[in-house]
Amino acid sequence: MKEHIQALLEQTLSILKQQGKLPAELAPRIQVDRTKDKAHGDLATNLALLLAKPAGQNPRALAQLLVDNLPESELVAKTELAGPGFINFFLDSNWLGSQIDAMVADDRANVPVAEHPQTIVVDYSAPNVAKEMHVGHLRSSVIGDAVVRALEFQGHNVIRANHIGDWGTQFGMLIAHLEELEKENPDVADSGLSDLEQFYRESKQKYDADPVFAERARNYVVKLQGGDTYCLTMWQKLVNITLQHNQAVYDRLNVSLTPKHVMGESMYNPMLAGIVEDLQQQGLAVEDEGAIVVYLDEYKNKDGNPMGVIIRKKDGGYLYTTTDIACAKYRYEQLKADRVLYFIDSRQHQHLMQAWSIVHKAGYVPESVSLEHHAFGMMLGKDGRPFKTRTGGTVRLVDLLDEAQERASALLAKRDTDLSDAEKAEIACRVAMGAVKYADLSKSRTTDYIFDWDNMLSFEGNTAPYLQYAYTRIQSIFRKSDIVSDANLQGKVIINAPAEEVLANKLVQFNDAIKSVADKGLPHLMCLYLYELSGAFMSFYEACPINKEGVSIEERSSRLRLCAATAKVLKQGLSLLGIDTMERM
Ligand code: ARG
Incomplete structure (x- = not known):
């Protein structure tokens, strides 16, 4: 919409230049912004204020001149002058309604595909071999993955690069230690080394304490760098074990990385x-x-x-x-x-x-x-200090996810629903992973953020459970209204009530939110968007009943369509963040 109004103003300028009413050399950066207050329309521009001086005209008269020469557009219902020379644009509600209908009818919720697809390499996650993934890698993994999803949705050719730390002098001691473990148990590598941190610690302890071990380790470093087959085989085992550990975390978190995306330092x-x-x-x-x-x-x-x-x-x-x-x-x-x-x-x-x-x-x-x-800050504990275990160690990501799942199960158990235990377990898992990811994604990534269990699992506020709940709420409206699929929707969107208009206006901004993620690498703007959308939906649902006496057939159809568009955008938006939705919770 912004682009459309910008283009209209662009056309107006060239008309006025041709007529000699404006100097030909004017080439302003046309700015169109959303207004904060609906009384000032939906969009506004300060173009007349910007041009008044160089054009040598009174800003208000210039604003009037621009408005008088603005080409017709189905988007704009009316314009108004405001203040010293602002122009306010009121969107046409018929047009808005038709946009929502188009979103409902389209699989992509009417989000356009990039005109010029690019090849974009995204370097993210990148943990180190023979180390457990820790909370620092959570941020990189989930933020990077959200950006990857947005770029792919736009149709770009995305290459995921997991730049793992798989090379360096530490491999000497790791190989020497694995060798000793294998002497006791030849299958130790296949069994996957349940605790990588411990393995790393033991290697380091031996290296520091035992000069013979240290000598062997240093020798292995030289051999590994020289391409020695034995050392390379041992090294590969360590890489593979680590990749298995990491993959389990990616799968649980629904991070779209697989071993084929590894392009580590050794390469x-x-x-x-x-x-x-x-x-x-x-x-x-x-x-x-x-x-x-x-x-x-x-x-x-x-x-x-x-x-x-x-x-x-x-x-x-x-x-x-x-x-x-x-x-x-x-x-x-x-x-x-x-x-x-x-x-x-x-x-x-x-x-x-x-x-x-x-x-x-x-x-x-x-x-x-x-x-x-695309830098990000650290994850901090509630005390504002780096997030650590009670004993001061780094928090393993697997432990964090286990705790999230336990907490989510406990929360859901308290809810009074007719869901089976199996359904509850499945839902707890989606809520838990969604909550952990969303807590991270929803914070502006450039600053440190405080990790707080109660906040992230709350059903109120800017959290994953709140958004997932908003989605299930719409599904329940559909069940009550006998809407099995979008194909059952009738009629068209007609916007009358203010709450309908607010909701429709939010819905058509979905593409802007995707662009914030894809262009600027800022998933928190998508989170904020979805949160505001849910808020607009809740207000709409309170103000505009659907299955109540006195609601006309046209109104009911229109409102159900607004519900359908909201559900579609919530599901798609959350899925672009790598977060699942469910029909009930
Ligand atoms: N392995 C590094 C770490 O854990 C991150 C690597 C990031 N990518 C890069 N191209 N340097 O800190």
Whole structure:
């Protein structure tokens, strides 16, 4: 709608320029905004105020001139001048009604497909091998996945990249430890190492305490890097075990990653030597006390000198930065990315900026390809400190999900419904996973957020259970109204009551919410949208009865259609966040 009004104003300007009523060189950025107060119409523009000075005219007279020359449009019922020179637009309720009918009739709720589909790589989740996924990876996984879903829904070619930490010197001690465990039990790897954290801890303890073990571990590092078959096999076992653990979490959380999306650090290993050599040849990297370093002018040291970023250590080892240089290059050259989105916590911002600065200087990725760091803050406990277990350890994601499920089951058990135990268990699972994900998705991702069980599982407020409940409520209206599918809906949408208009206005903003997620990587705007939509629905349902005496057939049909459009958008919107809905709860 905004775009449509913008286009109308654009046309008006060119008409007035042609007639010589406005200077030809005017090229303003036309801004159209939603109004806060319905008394001021639905949309408004300050265009006349913006142009008054350069056009040398009185703003109010100019606003009138614009309005007088505005082309006819089925969207706009009327316009009004307001204040010193604002123009307010009132949407036509017939048009609004026809939009809702179109949403009901269309599988995609009338959301358009991208005109120019892009290839978009999304880097998210990215846990480390032989470590349990922890709460930090929850944020990256669920936020990244929501953005992936929105982009795919728009019709882009999305490549999911799970940049797991599967390379580095720690593999020496991990292999040495696995070897010892296998001596006692040859099937230990197949059994899946129930606790990865413990495995990692034990390896580290042995490494620190036993010089013979440490020597063997260091030897394995060298061998692994040299491509030794035995070490590679052991390494692969560790990777596979970790992937199994992670997959269980993804499946439970309905995160759309699978093992085929893994593009870990190790994948870039064969490219690193060539990159370091090339950077040296280009004169960007220099040797400094045996290490290879790139000095970046835009980053200063404490003493004001350009900051040095090491890309190869003295002992020949490569670094996280080197890998991310190779990775960006690969995503552009091999994957043909137009956009690359990285969902990584904000502490890694400088790391990425440095890697990309080198990437750009070396000409590996053109500036026209957008490399985007979508950073997020930390998950905090109720005390405002980093979220930890009672004993101060990192919270394993599996434990968190188990607790969510227990809490949701307890909550649902208290509700008085005629659902069977099996149904209740299934619903508890959907509520629990929805609540955990939504708690994360609904917060502006750039800041830290406080994890609070009671809040996220509440049936009131901006929570998943509230939205899931709003959806089931509509399903129950349909059951009571003998509507089995959208095909049973009759008539058309006719907007009369103010609550109907508010709801319809919200419904047609669904595409804007999708765009916020896809363009800006901000799922919390979709959450806010769905929350406001549910609120508008609840008010509508209170003000506009459906199955009550005195309601005409036309009214009833129209209202049921508004219900159907709301249910469709809620289901689709939640599914774009990776959250399930259900018919009853
Ligand atoms: N494995 C890293 C971590 O757990 C995140 C990797 C993110 N992706 C990247 N291209 N650096 O912190």
